[in-house]
Amino acid sequence: MSGLRSEFIRNFSIIAHIDHGKSTLADRLIEYTGLVESVDIRPQLLDDMELERERGITIKAHAVTMNYHRSEGREFVLNLIDTPGHVDFSYEVSRSLAACEGAILLVDASQGVEAQTIANAYLALEHDLTLIPVMNKIDLISARPEVVRQQIVDLTGCQPEEVLSVSAKEGTGVRYLLDAIVDRIPAPAPLIEKPLQALIFDSLFDNYRGAIAYVRVVSGALKAGMNIFFYSSGKRYSVDEVGLLKLKRHPVDRLAAGEVGYVIPGCKEVSETRVGDTIGDATAAASKPLPGYREPKPMVYSGLFPADAEEYEALRDALARLKLNDASLQYEPETSGSLGFGFRCGFLGLLHLEIVQERLEREYGLNLVTTVPNVKYRITLSDAQVVYIDNPAHLPPYTNIEKMEEPIVKAQIVTPPDYIGPVMQLSNERRGLYENTEYLDAGRTVLHYRLPLSEIIYDFYDRLKSISRGYASFDYEHAGWEVTTMVKLDIMLNGELVDALSVLVNEDKAYAWGRRVVDKLAEVIPRQMFEVAIQAAVNSRIIARATVRALRKNVLAKCYGGDVTRKRKLLEKQKEGKKRMKMMGHVEVPQEAFLAILKSD
Amino acid sequence: MRLDWNRSLQYIKRMTEFALYVHYPFCLSRCRYCGFASEVHDDAKAGHYHRALLKEMEDQTGKPPWCNGRLRSIYFGGGTPALMPPEYLNDIMEGVGNRLEYPPGIEVTLETNPAVCNMDNLRSFRELGVNRLSIGAQSFHDPELAFLGRIHSAADIKSAVEQARRAGFDNVSLDLIYGVPGQTVESFRISVQRALELKMDHLSTYALSIEKGTAFARLIEAGRLPKTDPDFTAEQYAELCRVMQDAGFDHYELTNFARPGRQSQHNWTYWRRIPYLGLGTAAHSFDGWRRCWNTRDTAVYIDLIYLGKTALKDEEVLLPEEEIEEIIYLGLRTMDGVDEAVVGEASTPETVNELLSHGFLIRSGGRLHVPENKWLLLDEIAVRLLSKNPSI
Numbered sequence: 001m002s003g004l005r006s007e008f009i010r011n012f013s014i015i016a017h018i019d020h021g022k023s024t025l026a027d028r029l030i031e032y033t034g035l036v037e038s039v040d041i042r043p044q045l046l047d048d049m050e051l052e053r054e055r056g057i058t059i060k061a062h063a064v065t066m067n068y069h070r071s072e073g074r075e076f077v078l079n080l081i082d083t084p085g086h087v088d089f090s091y092e093v094s095r096s097l098a099a100c101e102g103a104i105l106l107v108d109a110s111q112g113v114e115a116q117t118i119a120n121a122y123l124a125l126e127h128d129l130t131l132i133p134v135m136n137k138i139d140l141i142s143a144r145p146e147v148v149r150q151q152i153v154d155l156t157g158c159q160p161e162e163v164l165s166v167s168a169k170e171g172t173g174v175r176y177l178l179d180a181i182v183d184r185i186p187a188p189a190p191l192i193e194k195p196l197q198a199l200i201f202d203s204l205f206d207n208y209r210g211a212i213a214y215v216r217v218v219s220g221a222l223k224a225g226m227n228i229f230f231y232s233s234g235k236r237y238s239v240d241e242v243g244l245l246k247l248k249r250h251p252v253d254r255l256a257a258g259e260v261g262y263v264i265p266g267c268k269e270v271s272e273t274r275v276g277d278t279i280g281d282a283t284a285a286a287s288k289p290l291p292g293y294r295e296p297k298p299m300v301y302s303g304l305f306p307a308d309a310e311e312y313e314a315l316r317d318a319l320a321r322l323k324l325n326d327a328s329l330q331y332e333p334e335t336s337g338s339l340g341f342g343f344r345c346g347f348l349g350l351l352h353l354e355i356v357q358e359r360l361e362r363e364y365g366l367n368l369v370t371t372v373p374n375v376k377y378r379i380t381l382s383d384a385q386v387v388y389i390d391n392p393a394h395l396p397p398y399t400n401i402e403k404m405e406e407p408i409v410k411a412q413i414v415t416p417p418d419y420i421g422p423v424m425q426l427s428n429e430r431r432g433l434y435e436n437t438e439y440l441d442a443g444r445t446v447l448h449y450r451l452p453l454s455e456i457i458y459d460f461y462d463r464l465k466s467i468s469r470g471y472a473s474f475d476y477e478h479a480g481w482e483v484t485t486m487v488k489l490d491i492m493l494n495g496e497l498v499d500a501l502s503v504l505v506n507e508d509k510a511y512a513w514g515r516r517v518v519d520k521l522a523e524v525i526p527r528q529m530f531e532v533a534i535q536a537a538v539n540s541r542i543i544a545r546a547t548v549r550a551l552r553k554n555v556l557a558k559c560y561g562g563d564v565t566r567k568r569k570l571l572e573k574q575k576e577g578k579k580r581m582k583m584m585g586h587v588e589v590p591q592e593a594f595l596a597i598l599k600s601d
Numbered sequence: 602m603r604l605d606w607n608r609s610l611q612y613i614k615r616m617t618e619f620a621l622y623v624h625y626p627f628c629l630s631r632c633r634y635c636g637f638a639s640e641v642h643d644d645a646k647a648g649h650y651h652r653a654l655l656k657e658m659e660d661q662t663g664k665p666p667w668c669n670g671r672l673r674s675i676y677f678g679g680g681t682p683a684l685m686p687p688e689y690l691n692d693i694m695e696g697v698g699n700r701l702e703y704p705p706g707i708e709v710t711l712e713t714n715p716a717v718c719n720m721d722n723l724r725s726f727r728e729l730g731v732n733r734l735s736i737g738a739q740s741f742h743d744p745e746l747a748f749l750g751r752i753h754s755a756a757d758i759k760s761a762v763e764q765a766r767r768a769g770f771d772n773v774s775l776d777l778i779y780g781v782p783g784q785t786v787e788s789f790r791i792s793v794q795r796a797l798e799l800k801m802d803h804l805s806t807y808a809l810s811i812e813k814g815t816a817f818a819r820l821i822e823a824g825r826l827p828k829t830d831p832d833f834t835a836e837q838y839a840e841l842c843r844v845m846q847d848a849g850f851d852h853y854e855l856t857n858f859a860r861p862g863r864q865s866q867h868n869w870t871y872w873r874r875i876p877y878l879g880l881g882t883a884a885h886s887f888d889g890w891r892r893c894w895n896t897r898d899t900a901v902y903i904d905l906i907y908l909g910k911t912a913l914k915d916e917e918v919l920l921p922e923e924e925i926e927e928i929i930y931l932g933l934r935t936m937d938g939v940d941e942a943v944v945g946e947a948s949t950p951e952t953v954n955e956l957l958s959h960g961f962l963i964r965s966g967g968r969l970h971v972p973e974n975k976w977l978l979l980d981e982i983a984v985r986l987l988s989k990n991p992s993i
Contacts, residue, residue: 529961529981552835553977557808557856562622562871562885565892565917568927574984 006258007187011079011216012132013096015124016106017114017473021136025106025168026064026080030247032174033066033078062202063214063260065244070182078181079260081201081216088349090123090477091294092202095276097123098292099201099216099260102130102185104177105156109135109143109165113151113440115414119475121155130185133158134177139167151440188218188258196220196228196281198255198263199290203273205324209264213273214245216260218290220281223254227282228265231289232274236282237265271327296328298346299407299478300457301390302353303334303371303500304360305342307591308579311366312341318364319343322356329356334391338500338584339369344391347373350457369582369591372503375454378405378481392502395488398539405481407453410435413464415472417445422467430455431506450479454506489514489543491521492535493587500584501597514544517597522546524593532587616666616889618673620870621701623654623693624881625682626899629716633750633820634778636812638883638897639680650881650899651689653906655696657880660911662700666888667878672703674867676710677731683713687725694729708866710735710774716753718761723768733772733865734765735805741795742788745781750816755795762799772863774803779841780834781809782827789837793844802863806841806856808834835977842973855934855976872935874928882912891918922947930983938970949989956986 016022062082069075083096097103103124107117124131133152135145149163164180166173202214215222222228222242229236241264243251255261267273274296278289306315323329330346347353353373360366376390380403389395411432415423424434427449435448451460456476464472487510491501501521505513514536521534525548532548554574556567581588627642627650628635661667675697677690690711697703710733711726718736726734740746741755753761758775765773775796779789796804809829811818820826842852850858857868870877879886882902885894893916896902905912919927925947932939941964944953953969956962961982962969971979 529978529985530959551831551978551981553808553831553838554981555855555977555979556810557806557838557977558810562877562879562887563894564871564887564927564931565885565894568923568930571926571930571980571983571987574980575988578984578988 006190006192006256008074009077009079009188009258010102010181010185011081011100011188011258011260012102012104012181012185013081013083013100013124013129014104014106015083015093015097015117015120016136017108017111017116017120020106020108020111020114020117021168022082022106025104025134025136025166025174026082028168028171028174029078029080029178030064030066032171032178033068063245065246065250065260068178068182070179076182077259078178079216081260088299088347088352090119091296091348092275093120094123094127094292095199095201097127097129098290099199100127100129101188102132102181104181105131105133105152106136107134107148107152109138109145109148110140112144112148112444113155113414115412115446115473115475118155118412118414118446119477125156131156131158132177132180132184133163135163135165136168138165139170139172147441147443151444154440191219191257192221194219194257195284195287196222196279197287197290198222198279200273200275200277200279202275203270203327205270206264209240211265211267211270211273211324212249213263213265213279214260215255215263215279217255217257219257221254221256222261222263222279224251228263228279229282230272230274230277231280232277232293232295233272235267235272237267237272240264240266270324274327296330296348298328298330298348298376298390299453300347300349300353300373300375302345302347302373303336303339303342303391304331304345304357305336305339305369305371305500307367307369307582309340314364315343315360315366315368318360318366319345321364322359326356328352336371336393336500338498339371339582342369346390367591369500369594371500371594372597373457374504375407375452375457377484377486377504379403380405389504392488392504393499395486395504398487404484404486406484406486408479408482409451409453409456409476410479411449411451411456411474411476413447413449413472413474414440415445415447415468416443419468419472420445420447423447423464423472426460426463426467427451430460431508450482451476452482452484452506453478454504487538489517490537491517492533492537493525493584493589494530494533495535496584496586498584498589500594510538511543514538518544518546520596521589521593522548524596525587525589527551528588616670616876619667619670619876619878619888620674620676620867621672621697622676622678622867622877622879622884623682624678624680624879624884625685626650626680626882627684628679628681629684629714630752631750631816633748633816634781634809634812635750636810636815637680638899640899642681642684646899646903647684647689649903651685651692653903654881655692657906657912658693658696658700660906661878661880662697666876667701670701670876672697672701672707673875674708674710674870676867678712680712681714681717681737682711683717683722683726687722687729690726690729690731706732708733708772710865710867712737713761714751714753715757715761716751718757718764720764720768723764723770727769732770733774734770735774735776735803736761736765738775738792738796739778739807740781740784740788741792745784745788745792748783749778749781759799762801772802774805774865775799775801776805776807778807778809779837780829782829784837786833786836786840790840790844793841797844797848802860803865804845804850804858806838806858808838808856838977839974851936852973853936855979869935872931872937874931891916893917926987929987930979933969933971933979933983934976936970938965938968941967941969944969944986947989948986952986952989956982962986 014022064080066078068078081096081099083093105121152163153160164177197218198215200213200215204212206212224239224242226239241251242255243249244261276293306312319331328348331343334342334344376388379387381400382402431452433450438446464474485507486504487507489503489505489510491498518534518536528551531550534546535542536544581590626638627647628639709731711731712735714737738758743754845858852858853864876889877887882899883897894914895912896914902912929939961975963972
């Protein structure tokens with residue numbers, strides 16, 4: 001097939017709060033349209049990565065093309081473009097939505113509207129998408145269809161009867177939903193005669209084929225063999241192959257305006273096929289790219305060091321390979337006095353950091369030490385020069401700093417009214433600036449806050465969940481810079497500065513952070529042959545201190561000598577244990593120390 | 602297993618002298634902390650075991666490398682080898698005498714429990730050639746003894762030592778245990794002093810370690826017994842060292858003290874990596890190259906030996922670098938320390954200097970030692986030395 005008339009095409013996403021059943025619904029649509037037999041179905045068909053299935057989240061966007069016979073007999077092509085389900089990947093979400101004409105707004109019929117539902121609904125409306133509101137999990141005893149329907153009406157301004165009810169798990173209502181997709185979502189504009197414009201909404205790297213871009217052809221057509229170019233880099237390629245995404249890649253001659261599929265341009269790096277970029281026809285007269293392209297912008301920075309110095313090269317190679325598949329990952333070499341050679345890496349968010357770290361450890365067998373993540377600060381120096389700092393070690397002397405600014409987010413926190421008090425308290429602790437409260441209904445309140453990004457990258461989400469018994473949810477978008485005063489908090493072990501433990505922390509929070517870190521370190525640093533003094537300092541002034549007493553006994557003091565083997569094995573075990581230690585200021589620090597500092601109590 | 606026959610042959614040819622260890626696994630009752638291979642005495646089983654032991658001795662001493670060597674000491678350990686009928690001990694000593702060469706007067710030690718000592722068996726053992734008695738005193742406080750599950754009293758220890766002297770033993774060693782929950786530094790010091798009052802020649806000490814499968818391990822797991830506290834143990838050890846030094850004993854190894862001239866020859870075989878042949882349940886052997894050990898199950902041991910097999914459970918051969926590490930580790934357990942040149946093969950001068958400068962090692966006469974007040978940190982010190990880590 002190809003060159004289908006656009007009036008028979010529907011392009012849509014499913015947007016939902018985490019755990020509201022997005023992947024299950026996608027599975028059901030795929031099954032219903034006959035793409036796979038239900039017996040073959042494994043849950044989360046679209047989630048390829050082992051990590052995605054394990055964590056139950058979608059990290060990468062995916063797409064699938066399905067054929068659907070509307071009751072009167074016409075066959076439609078439905079392109080489902082899945083979106084990543086985490087705020088770290090909100091730019092990727094926006095590109096996926098830009099590739100669609102409509103979206104299914106999926107809401108759990110017992111949980112109701114959550115923060116991500118709101119954020120995604122706004123995002124969809126910003127992209128002028130037609131929303132199909134759908135309540136999922138109506139089979140649950142705890143389902144509250146009337147309440148949740150009203151929430152959806154209040155949120156989207158739709159009519160109550162427009163809200164569909166499904167049970168993705170049981171398949172109830174899926175047929176009506178498919179009909180609604182065909183009936184309500186507009187067909188793509190028929191722009192086949194215009195010059196080629198194709199939007200890249202995802203890309204991946206294939207070991208055999210190189211970079212593969214997932215695209216929505218907006219105008220013109222993409223054909224195998226044609227010469228294309230990428231607007232962001234201006235680089236030209238000849239197309240190896242184009243095709244449809246039907247769980248597996250399915251080559252076709254061309255993809256015409258309105259269609260969704262993949263293109264293999266024969267480039268070796270995924271960074272050439274950037275999400276949000278536009279593909280144009282290299283031979284046609286200059287035209288404009290589609291709007292909305294943005295360079296991937298890391299928000300969170302952290303040092304990644306190999307636990308074993310000899311694994312530096314392996315880490316470098318692994319990062320290079322990961323980068324092939326993840327253009328948003330940024331890294332550059334970093335040297336730490338205490339951790340040796342490693343990399344300063346930029347991530348979209350903390351989840352992205354965790355995913356990269358886990359993939360490096362799992363897929364590449366590396367053993368890593370990760371330093372405390374921080375955001376990037378904008379600093380105006382006395383001579384009016386502006387610098388960006390993403391590493392505490394690079395903070396200029398305070399006397400040279402005229403102004404320091406930090407990234408701010410606009411956050412929506414959805415909570416039952418019972419937890420407004422604790423949520424506000426938490427937000428205040430995190431230097432949040434309250435803006436206003438919205439009442440969705442009797443059971444749901446939205447608190448709007450401006451929060452420093454640095455305050456939410458550690459454990460804000462976990463704390464929010466724990467103070468609200470899991471009921472509150474949270475989403476945010478970036479909202480520029482605000483003036484702040486951050487100080488560099490240093491940690492010293494027996495008087496020696498351990499640069500890998502330094503953090504930038506708000507002036508008002510330095511004492512609390514210092515206290516917490518020295519106490520945590522005192523817990524995780526094992527007793528050693530001498531006393532270990534742990535000190536936190538700001539500007540060389542000690543603000544917190546803890547002590548690990550000297551070890552007094554570590555030997556098997558038994559009489560029977562013949563069993564030398566046991567003694568030696570015990571010693572070897574200890575030698576092995578030391579390998580998981582880092583020497584810092586002559587003190588052995590277990591790798592877990594870095595992790596422990598990150599965890600809240 | 603890493604086989605290196607050239608190295609093996611060298612050791613076999615080089616075998617000149619070795620120690621003999623004979624294990625007797627039976628006790629009158631099991632102590633609550635004991636993780637050694639031991640079980641409650643049973644006459645019939647002891648008879649089978651004895652015959653198996655004689656057969657294993659016959660098998661082993663008849664072939665290389667043992668047939669090429671000369672005996673330097675004999676040690677009857679357990680269990681409670683003093684529970685052996687003197688005829689059994691006679692059989693073994695006769696067997697040894699018939700098969701192996703040894704110079705007159707070598708050290709022959711027998712472990713005993715104060716509860717099983719009497720003039721009759723002590724005299725018999727002495728006549729059969731045992732010249733050193735190691736008495737498992739453990740403590741001189743009756744409540745501590747009861748808590749440990751010992752079947753004797755403090756008074757029994759005194760009488761055992763006196764009887765041993767009368768039976769002609771001029772070399773008597775006592776064992777004491779510390780790091781016991783409920784014990785204090787003071788109560789342990791008193792036990793040490795009571796031992797000194799009995800004018801023992803040698804003292805072996807045992808820092809209680811909780812071994813899997815013991816009554817103590819189960820009590821700790823159930824939360825009914827506090828875990829052993831290494832700081833408290835270290836305080837007791839410091840006190841022990843002080844008292845023993847005042848009494849004029851040589852602290853010749855981490856756990857062993859002796860009056861001048863009374864260091865245990867058999868003990869030294871382990872620390873100096875002199876070969877030893879172990880017979881019986883769970884006994885370890887070392888021929889200078891290969892270390893192997895017998896099954897811990899007495900019934901299995903008996904069956905295997907009767908069937909004409911070895912009772913070997915497992916074995917290991919060290920790589921040359923592992924061997925050097927072991928020489929260092931074992932050497933540092935002793936007052937001899939270890940040759941600095943040998944340390945140089947496994948560590949770096951920076952590491953050695955760092956440890957020296959912080960007092961974790963001392964140097965004298967081309968040898969390195971761990972000072973007495975740092976001995977309890979030996980594993981920590983050895984790990985740093987052997988991982989060539991110059992920072993402390």
